[in-house]
Amino acid sequence: MNASRRKFLDGLLGLFSLAGLAALAYPILRYITPIKKREDSTLSVVASKINVLTPNTGKLFKFGSKPGILIMTPEGKYRAFSAVCTHLGCIVQYSSKDQQIWCPCHNGWFDLNGHVVSGPPPRDLERYTVFIKGQDIIVKKEKA
Amino acid sequence: MMKEKMLNWVEERFDLSAIRHLTREKTVPVHRYTPFYYFGGLALFFFVVQIVTGILLMLYYKPTGENAYESIRTIMTQVRFGWLIRSIHVWGTNLMMLAVLLHTFAKYFLKAYRKPRELTWISGFFLLVLALGFSFTGHPLPWNEFAYFAAKIGTASIGSVPLVGPWLLEAIRGGQGVTGNTISRLFALHVVVLPLVTIGLVILHLLFVQIQGSSVPIKVKPVGEIPFFPNFFLRDLRVWMGALIVLVGLATFIPAELGKKAAQFASAPAGLKPDWYFLPMYQILKWIPSTILGISGELIGIGLISTGALLILVVPFLDVKASREEESTWFTVIGVFVLFVFMLAITIYAKLY
């Protein structure tokens, strides 16, 4: 067999082997990829009752499958944000002493508008609208 | 004699010269750095302890979001000696990491990586990565508060790897968030994938050492040599006994804690910090601002850490002087700097603040 023909056949063999490997790898990779759950379509929840929070305190609430944080500012106004830190996803808490939102994982700070004050978080906390209906404090998201 | 007969029976069928070489002809050079040869064996000893205690933990541990925490609590409170087995596994992780790090630095400062042992170093580097992988995948398993946030932060940093990051993140979490699915996946990695790969690599690593013998540091003249078996092996054994005493002592008097069960809707507890061997990485991630010149801080952190790892990997090829058996003082200086200034100082800083 001449050299160029051998080279060609070797190349072909290589190509087929690669295709074979890809055929093995594809189902495995697909299998590993988690099934997509339907996006959380919760747009509003009752975060708390009135008279639970006092000024300059905060509490966590469930917003679908994610945590949110409801805060009563020192002036007595309600604010609500996603409680998932925009850095690496820890759950934030309200610090009454500093009157700011604090993420203990890498010392990230957000102000009462959810804006990053200091630390590694790259983005502001997602802010929700809050309104009161009877005894309920309702938190609403603009879009899913 | 019975033993002779049995050996002869096997010998007639298999060529045992390799084993005979190991037991009769392998020697270890004796010089003032000979004690530095202990650390590899020490790492191996702890690795075996981890395998034994790990198998025992598997008898009761349940890798699901609902049962993981409770099953560990059962191990700690009801299973006889369960607390001890778990404590040994937890302390074993720390001591194994320590042994692997000491081993790495010993081989680094003795320039044991130089030609012809480049591949021994490279296989060792991957063993170091695997050791970190064991900790990473093992820590979330008890599903306590610490575990939950360790899993969250650890996996989130994977997500910022360019291109494959988002897929990798979901693949390791088993979904968007950290849930019971994450436990199943980390568990499979921790008890099947990593041990298989590590055992294979340890065998390769030891094969390299076996073929080439122990390296002698540059310009050091051994005063002699001792047989590996039984002389050096008995010294190894002495070190292992000491290690076992320390390990069991720590596990008994400072037993592993369990803490509170992970809650998906609770704030991260203050004072949350990773294990000591991850502290330099953690502190760097904390120091890097969220963006530098428009590039995300996470990406820069990952870039820095991978560059550092790559440099360690290719040390044998960078240090050309050592390969010519000349003293490479610069590499010693850099090593001292990395170990004392960088690793130790940052670790202590991160621990205190």
Ligand code: HEM
């Ligand atoms: C699970 C982890 C590891 C185990 C169980 C292990 C085990 C061993 C053992 C038993 C030896 C022979 C005894 C000795 O010289 O100390 C050895 C040699 C060696 N190891 Fe490792 N090792 C591990 C990780 C590493 C790492 C992380 C590195 C460096 C990146 C490394 C680099 C070397 C080198 C260069 C030698 C050659 C020794 C010489 O000839 O002087 N090993 N290892």
Ligand code: FES
């Ligand atoms: S996860 Fe919040 S600061 Fe890092």
